[in-house]
Amino acid sequence: MMIRRWRRSGDFLRSACKSLTSLRQKHNSMSPSVSGFVNRYESKGKTFESNAWNDHNRELDHHSCVGGNLWMMQQYKSFGSSSSSASKLQRNPLFSSLEPRDVSFFNEILGGEKYVVQDEERLETANTDWMHKYKGSSKLMLLPKTTEEVSQILKYCDSRSLAVVPQGGNTGLVGGSVPVFDEVIINVGLMNKVLSFDEVSGVLVCEAGCILENLATFLDPKGFVMPLDLGAKGSCHIGGNVSTNAGGLRLIRYGSLHGTVLGLEAVTANGNVLDMLGTLRKDNTGYDLKHLFIGSEGSLGIVTKVSILTQPKMSSVNLAFIACKDFLSCQKLLVEAKRNLGEILSAFEFLDNNSMDLVLNHLDGVRNPVSSSENFYILIETTGSGETYDREKLEAFLLKSLEQGLVSDGVIAQDINQASSFWRIREGITEALQKAGAFYKYDLSLPVEEIYNIVNDLRGRLGDLANVMGYGHLGDGLIEPYVYEWTSKHRGSISAEHGLGVMKANEIFYSKSPETVALMVSIKKLLDPKGILNPYKVLPHSFFSP
């Protein structure tokens, strides 16, 4: 039956598959709650639930799930772990407080009140992360239009010891882009111009505030794609992607931003503009400092321009939705897919049945593509230049996997709508989680063979208290931010009280040696002696408290 289904699907795929990618980009791109700064600003009447910042309810309640870029563990309903972490924090008394003269100065250099936001509603939005888990109390958001303005802002803030938080689309998962206390918000959303694109090399140079999806739309008619793709693409900024070293759906194919970002411009705390905008794919003169700014969450400088290697758009995209009985089969399927699909494998995403149920229950119009319910589901996407060949290859691989018992059922998308509905399931998990209530989310990276053990461990530990889910990019092999090495070394210490993934700054020793952290701190102090850039984050607070 399964074979027939694949064959049947294949009949229709030939004409449909060309536009799967672009379709996927349009669909699923933005739920209202994931809207970035510009969008938020337009919907300023919006109010947020406040129970997510409840300080007191620290007990596990209802649900918790594991999934995310690779893993996220989430717990529904008023689990205020962010503020419980924040509540332990003291505002650094060395930082100044905002004064009227500061606002006057910013008005002057930015050219008017339009760019110096004090409106309460807009500040409420900018103070809050999109998951409603973190909330600051900034009284000021600045909207620079140029690198020079960013430089002037930082130079002034540094001289006045005013702490700042850089903000892009504010779609991050760990509270990196909202203030902890009263930091001045510097939102680069108005710096959204494409500066150049080279159709021979595929090198795109743009300002940091460009929305990822807008860049994709710009590239599409030229026959290129961005080397990264995220669920939040409709809101997230390329500068934020770089600052958080976003991985996303294309990592398996195009690698990390450390490889695809060719250059950056960044402004350090003292207002120095670092021009590292080389567009050459290889440039070994001196130290490659741009990597310091990739993934350092704005704590070393504000990224203002990005030069990135885009990829030729491939004409043939195929997508299969597959059911597997157990996690071992998922792993084996990954190894086989790497071997057999090799150069055309472009995504390998997995979710468990709890994640599937969540999506089915909370999103409209979603149905399980395979008829029978199964423990695990896998999405396999191939992208290549040979339509007929690619599809035949995928079909042959799936039939072989079926014969070997790795796969228990599966469908290849037969048209654009079907492909879109497959992606809707995977990309809709976060939205469904949000609809289901407050949640607690981990974003972990583990060796493939260890991945599902933690889900099972947590289920055992939490029992009926929580609903633990697993989903993510299995194809990246070993992937994704926030490696809590307790998974192997401190297995016994798994506990929601750790606040992992929420205010992770103090958890860095789980994944980095003391010598390495000490060097990070030295570099932070070298680039930002007063510590005004995105304080209380990334590195342990103890190094910076007076």
Add this chain to the structure above:
Amino acid sequence: MMIRRWRRSGDFLRSACKSLTSLRQKHNSMSPSVSGFVNRYESKGKTFESNAWNDHNRELDHHSCVGGNLWMMQQYKSFGSSSSSASKLQRNPLFSSLEPRDVSFFNEILGGEKYVVQDEERLETANTDWMHKYKGSSKLMLLPKTTEEVSQILKYCDSRSLAVVPQGGNTGLVGGSVPVFDEVIINVGLMNKVLSFDEVSGVLVCEAGCILENLATFLDPKGFVMPLDLGAKGSCHIGGNVSTNAGGLRLIRYGSLHGTVLGLEAVTANGNVLDMLGTLRKDNTGYDLKHLFIGSEGSLGIVTKVSILTQPKMSSVNLAFIACKDFLSCQKLLVEAKRNLGEILSAFEFLDNNSMDLVLNHLDGVRNPVSSSENFYILIETTGSGETYDREKLEAFLLKSLEQGLVSDGVIAQDINQASSFWRIREGITEALQKAGAFYKYDLSLPVEEIYNIVNDLRGRLGDLANVMGYGHLGDGLIEPYVYEWTSKHRGSISAEHGLGVMKANEIFYSKSPETVALMVSIKKLLDPKGILNPYKVLPHSFFSP
């Protein structure tokens, strides 16, 4: 006729192409003159020509050629530009000189004289780069066996203000791995163990002294390949590859080491061991410090262990040797190849007719694969998992290019020997240059459309004085170390007197802004306050002289 030749070749390719890659790895891997430390040590009787260090002959003489990883300009016969640069340098008087008590100490910690080399012949070899262009006067080479020994050595040298030069296979092109004056040589060639290999993820962890080809040999039966491949693979060390951010032949397919190196262990000047050996493909905790050590040529620390993402070996390799009338056609062919061969394109190398003549004249048994002499030659390699499909795709692409007039002649390798002989031409250029005499070499990176202009400019300027050649990895798009922006901005200043690519430390401002260089200097001083690690290199000397 050309069509026939391709078709005819195709008949034989099916059975042959499987082992092209492994064959290429065996062949061409090491000419005696490219031998690394271990090999050199065994051939200790070897003597070097000394005219390469002639200080006085600064006029252009005989030949000069352009080519290299992307570009090198080389001049034959006794052009002592290295020492002419070096001669301006003063030994930093803050460094101590070696004393007998130092040697005793090293004997003690390293476990005997076997690891503390004072033998003149062996020092002669270790003091000299393989191109015979740089020569130091070190009196001591240390051969640590463990990270702990490297740590003890550096801690001691730092406390004694003894300058050191880290050395791997000593196959570098810019004199980075030999002493300038009397720096103590720390050669990691004995640290050559594979520590782990994960067949699911493809992650290899090994010591820095592993020879690249040995790693390839280790991986081959497991079905994996290294993500980089170099002409010097028989000698170069993975630690040296990382420290110089080596590009090589597979960059177009697998990207740079900033993407494929997952982790490092490095020892800083004070002996601190930085464990950044995460094997996770994504890890965003804190700053990704390993990138500081990739490409910094041992000036921030000595790389002691490497974790690297290897790639599944593809079963189908095809190789075409193509002739083009002009450079514009080469460029267009590259764009078309990226579009049409997409995911299977694994190499796109070019050479001009001067390079071809050089190889034909100086290497035995080499012949031009295409019957007629042409201005430019291109090697196109495809690597994929579908034998029949890949070859048909390559053939179709070449026929189309022939019809469009982009290509004037071409052959697809019909068996292993033919493929090997094609690579022999491209990979033999450096060896042929060496046989032809002393030379002057640039290793440049330029936007593709600018690439050949510099060759033509130089020919015009040098006339009969020099033979200018061009060759390199065109497929990388915009590539390769040492971006001298004079190419666009200071075109009038092209001159051999600049010493570009030789002692490039003072030329960094051609490609980096003053603010960026200042930050590099700050980071160097942070990690190595006394400046003992690989002094006089990478960054301008003026920042470090007392």
